[in-house]
Amino acid sequence: MMERPTLAAEEAAPETIADVALDARDVNAWYGKKLAIRDVSLEFGRNSITAIMGPSGCGKTTFLRCLNRIHESAMGARSAGQVMLDGRDIYGPGTNPVVTRRRIGMVFQRPNPFPTMSILENVTAGPRRTGLLKNPRLLRESAEEALTKAALFGEVKDKLGAPAATLSGGQQQRLCIARALAVKPEVLLMDEPTSALDPLSTLKIEELMENLASDFTVIIVTHNLQQAARVSDYTAFMLGDADRVGMLVEHGPTQRIFTHPRDSRTEDYITGRFG
Amino acid sequence: MILTGFCSALAAGLLIMLLGYVIVQGWGAINPAFLTQLPRPVGVSGGGVANGIVGSAIVIGLATLMAIPIGGLTGVYLAVYGRGLGAEFIRFLAEVLGGVPSIAVGLFAYTILVQPFSHFSGFSAAFAFTVLMLPLMVRTSEEAIRAVPISIREGALALGLPDYGSIIHVVLPAARPLIITGLLLAIARITGETAPLLFTAFGSQFWEVNPGNPMAVLALQIFTYAISPYDDWHRQAWGGALILIFAVLVLNVAARLAVSRRTKKL
Numbered sequence A: 001m002m003e004r005p006t007l008a009a010e011e012a013a014p015e016t017i018a019d020v021a022l023d024a025r026d027v028n029a030w031y032g033k034k035l036a037i038r039d040v041s042l043e044f045g046r047n048s049i050t051a052i053m054g055p056s057g058c059g060k061t062t063f064l065r066c067l068n069r070i071h072e073s074a075m076g077a078r079s080a081g082q083v084m085l086d087g088r089d090i091y092g093p094g095t096n097p098v099v100t101r102r103r104i105g106m107v108f109q110r111p112n113p114f115p116t117m118s119i120l121e122n123v124t125a126g127p128r129r130t131g132l133l134k135n136p137r138l139l140r141e142s143a144e145e146a147l148t149k150a151a152l153f154g155e156v157k158d159k160l161g162a163p164a165a166t167l168s169g170g171q172q173q174r175l176c177i178a179r180a181l182a183v184k185p186e187v188l189l190m191d192e193p194t195s196a197l198d199p200l201s202t203l204k205i206e207e208l209m210e211n212l213a214s215d216f217t218v219i220i221v222t223h224n225l226q227q228a229a230r231v232s233d234y235t236a237f238m239l240g241d242a243d244r245v246g247m248l249v250e251h252g253p254t255q256r257i258f259t260h261p262r263d264s265r266t267e268d269y270i271t272g273r274f275g
Numbered sequence B: 001m002i003l004t005g006f007c008s009a010l011a012a013g014l015l016i017m018l019l020g021y022v023i024v025q026g027w028g029a030i031n032p033a034f035l036t037q038l039p040r041p042v043g044v045s046g047g048g049v050a051n052g053i054v055g056s057a058i059v060i061g062l063a064t065l066m067a068i069p070i071g072g073l074t075g076v077y078l079a080v081y082g083r084g085l086g087a088e089f090i091r092f093l094a095e096v097l098g099g100v101p102s103i104a105v106g107l108f109a110y111t112i113l114v115q116p117f118s119h120f121s122g123f124s125a126a127f128a129f130t131v132l133m134l135p136l137m138v139r140t141s142e143e144a145i146r147a148v149p150i151s152i153r154e155g156a157l158a159l160g161l162p163d164y165g166s167i168i169h170v171v172l173p174a175a176r177p178l179i180i181t182g183l184l185l186a187i188a189r190i191t192g193e194t195a196p197l198l199f200t201a202f203g204s205q206f207w208e209v210n211p212g213n214p215m216a217v218l219a220l221q222i223f224t225y226a227i228s229p230y231d232d233w234h235r236q237a238w239g240g241a242l243i244l245i246f247a248v249l250v251l252n253v254a255a256r257l258a259v260s261r262r263t264k265k266l
Helices: A060-066 A097-103 A119-129 A136-149 A169-181 A199-212 A225-231 A254-259 A264-270 B002-027 B032-036 B050-081 B084-099 B102-117 B122-146 B150-158 B163-191 B218-226 B231-265
Strands: A020-031 A034-045 A049-053 A077-085 A104-107 A187-191 A217-222 A234-240 A246-253
Touching (some): A020 A217, A049 A060, A049 A225, A119 A136, A119 B163, A169 A199, A199 A225, A246 A264, A254 A264, B050 B122, B102 B122, B150 B163, B218 B231
Parallel strands (some): A049 A217
16 A cells, blocks of 8 residues: 555645636537547636546547537547636637637646747747737747746846757647747646656756746646645545546545545545556 | 669650750850840841740739639638538549640630630630649648648637638748748749640740730740741750759759758757
């Protein structure tokens, strides 16, 4: 049996979330005709970090991709349900997924800097191409601010014009975080952001996440229990059923989920009996 | 081993002989006058193929201008949205079109752009060339765009760029070197095409820069000169052939350079 992961030694988050920034209700997603997740409902507290964990294929990434409606950009993929962002459904009639994605940013599993752009161009790509900012001076300022928030500015300030591909993997991932922050989102989705990185780069990004939570609502998908325990205030546990349809098993303050899970399947997963 | 080696040597030898023969025969014909003067009437020695070179540039340029948006956007469609029967049908069509003899394409251009107007034109030749370029353009641009990881496009979508914005600002720049390679190869393919020109551009002895009129095109001039009974014209045909081979060579080398520069970058 595995050791229970150690928890961050901080005050436990309350069981009920007082200030809900994002509220997913009965989210379903399909790839073609195959149902991938069924009726997932989950609340995310403002300026908190929520970890969504579960074994491979449990639909956690699919669920995350429904939260900014990027799931439906793939051919044949479809999603349905309600996701309330500050009380308004991003799936409601007349809502534009393109505009929604400016309010809900995303960082991907593998660093994906735009290959033909410099470091600076990568960070300004969002505000520049969405028409948020036009003035070169303001663009540069916002880029520096975003790079600073992503704890990368010091390392790249002398080579902002260099191709993004010249950075290391960990730096590229922080560049992608800066790129997402430059659009000034309210929510930041992170899809296993450290799974392609070495331990040192992982540590840097985990430290960074703590700081980000003071400005943003952070939702991170991870298959790494220790990571969920280390960084998150709230934890949700997902599992696929016999037909590989993902469902939410339980969620709550990270402290409680890891010490007193209410569902035996969560207990089994945390103690390493499967997954 | 011996047999394959022998055949390889034979193939290489034939190519070298061909190149050498064209150079030996054509070199003597090439001089400043050949490159800058108009053809002279039969019996008058000297003169050049300047109008043919310019005509080639105009016809190929027009064809390229038409093929880039059509071929490129079809490639985008197939690579990004191309699923299901419709897309398969377009891919199949492009493949079939790639195998259609150029003389048949020329005949088609003649039927829809020459006959109705009772007038040969450089434009009808450019149209035929566009049709000949499209299959290669469509296939290479689809492959080039497919080679850009989907995560790159999703990165742009996640920033709140619209669908077309993600393609224009992020995917196409990343795919550009390979698209340019395909374009250069497509241009190289049509540069030496002669058959469709016979009944589209038709040829001209004069300076003609208006593609609405019959035009001189280098490949066509080579054909006309080569089948003529005059030694002076034969010589000029070789000179023209040398220029064509050189142009195609330059295009092929440029295409290779575009690819190698890309691979070095990644």
